[in-house]
Amino acid sequence: MEKPKLYMTRLIPERGLKKIRERFEVEIWPEEAPPPKEVIVEKVRGKDALVSLLTDKIDAEVMDASPNLRIIAQYAVGFDNIDLKAATERGIYVTNTPGVLTETVADFAFALMLAAARRVVEADRYVREGKWKVGWHPTMMLGYDVYERTLGIVGLGRIGSAVARRAKGFNMKVIYYDVRRRPELERELGVEYRPLEELLKDSDFVSLHVPLTPETRHMIGERELRMMKKTAVLVNTARGPVVDEKALYRALKEGWIAAAALDVFEKEPTPVDNPLLELSNVVVAPHIASASFETRSRMAEMVAENLIAFLEGRTPPNLVNKEVVEVRKPGFS
Numbered sequence: 119m120e121k122p123k124l125y126m127t128r129l130i131p132e133r134g135l136k137k138i139r140e141r142f143e144v145e146i147w148p149e150e151a152p153p154p155k156e157v158i159v160e161k162v163r164g165k166d167a168l169v170s171l172l173t174d175k176i177d178a179e180v181m182d183a184s185p186n187l188r189i190i191a192q193y194a195v196g197f198d199n200i201d202l203k204a205a206t207e208r209g210i211y212v213t214n215t216p217g218v219l220t221e222t223v224a225d226f227a228f229a230l231m232l233a234a235a236r237r238v239v240e241a242d243r244y245v246r247e248g249k250w251k252v253g254w255h256p257t258m259m260l261g262y263d264v265y266e267r268t269l270g271i272v273g274l275g276r277i278g279s280a281v282a283r284r285a286k287g288f289n290m291k292v293i294y295y296d297v298r299r300r301p302e303l304e305r306e307l308g309v310e311y312r313p314l315e316e317l318l319k320d321s322d323f324v325s326l327h328v329p330l331t332p333e334t335r336h337m338i339g340e341r342e343l344r345m346m347k348k349t350a351v352l353v354n355t356a357r358g359p360v361v362d363e364k365a366l367y368r369a370l371k372e373g374w375i376a377a378a379a380l381d382v383f384e385k386e387p388t389p390v391d392n393p394l395l396e397l398s399n400v401v402v403a404p405h406i407a408s409a410s411f412e413t414r415s416r417m418a419e420m421v422a423e424n425l426i427a428f429l430e431g432r433t434p435p436n437l438v439n440k441e442v443v444e445v446r447k448p449g450f451s
C-alpha cells in the first residue's frame with residue numbers, strides 16, 4: 119500500500135517525526151515562523167493527514183482544500199485554532215497531546231508565580247543594570263510571600279490539579295473555580311470550591327488553567343480584576359484572550375492588583391510596544407510553559423501514536439471530536 123500523504127506545519131522533535139516518516143510520506147514547512155494561511159491551504163491539497171500547531175488557523179477552507187483529509191493531529195493540548203465542528207461534519211478526526219505536558223506547564227506556572235511575587239526578573243535586571251549600590255537594605259525589593267497564602271485556581275483540569283499539588287508543598291490554601299464541581303478532586307487534593315467572584319476576592323494568587331472557548335474569552339476583565347485584592351498576583355499560562363489585556367494594563371498601572379505573570383497574550387508574538395511591557399510589575403515569557411526537552415519530544419511521540427492508530431484503523435488515543443466516529447470509521451481506505 120502506498121503511504122498516506124501528510125503535511126506538517128512545523129518541524130517537530132525527531133523522536134516522533136521518525137515514527138511518522140516510517141508510515142507516512144511527509145512534507146514539512148521548513149521555517150520556524152508559521153506558514154501563511156494560503157500556504158497551508160495549498161499544501162494540504164492532495165494530503166490525507168495534517169499535523170498542526172496552535173499558531174495555525176485550521177478552518178473549513180483548509181479542510182476543503184483536500185477531499186482526502188481524514189485526520190488533523192495537533193501538536194498541543196489546546197485546539198482553539200481548529201474549527202472542530204467543521205472537522206466533525208467532514209468526518210475528519212482531530213487529536214491533541216494532553217497529559218504529557220501537564221506537569222511541565224504546572225512547573226512553569228509555579229515559576230512565574232514565584233518570579234512575580236518575589237520580583238526575580240526585576241531583581242536580575244537591577245543587578246545587571248548596575249543599580250545595586252547598597253549591599254543589603256531592609257526595604258530593598260520587597261515582594262509578597264507565597265507560602266501559606268491563598269491560591270485560586272481557575273479551571274481544575276489536569277494542569278490546574280498539578281498546580282494545586284505543588285501549592286500544597288508551600289502550605290498554601292488552595293481554592294478553585296471550575297464550570298463543574300469536582301468532589302473527588304476536592305477530597306484528593308484538599309481544595310475547596312468557590313464561585314468565581316468569591317475566588318477572586320479571596321485569593322492572593324490567581325492562576326488560570328481554562329481552555330479558550332467563547333465562554334472563557336475575556337473571562338478576566340475589568341469587573342473581575344477590580345474584585346481582586348490589591349496585593350494579588352495574576353498568572354496566565356492558559357491562553358491570552360482569557361484575559362482582557364487592556365483592562366489588565368489599567369489594573370496593574372492603577373494598582374487594582376499587585377502584579378501579573380504572563381506566558382500567553384491576546385496576540386502572539388505580542389508586539390514590543392504592548393503597553394504591558396512597560397510595567398515593572400509584569401513578568402513575561404513567550405508561550406513556553408510546555409517547553410522542556412522531554413515534554414516537547416513526548417508530545418511529538420503522541421502525535422505519532424495518534425496518527426498511527428488512525429492509520430491502523432483504531433480510534434486514536436487522544437481523539438478530541440469523539441462524535442466523528444459516527445460519521446466515519448478510522449483509517450485511510
Ligand code: GLV
Pocket residue numbers: 172193194195196197219408
Ligand atoms: C500549549 O499552549 C498547548 O496547548 O499545548
Ligand code: GLV
Pocket residue numbers: 195216217218219220275276277278327
Ligand atoms: C491539560 O492536559 C489539561 O487538560 O489541563
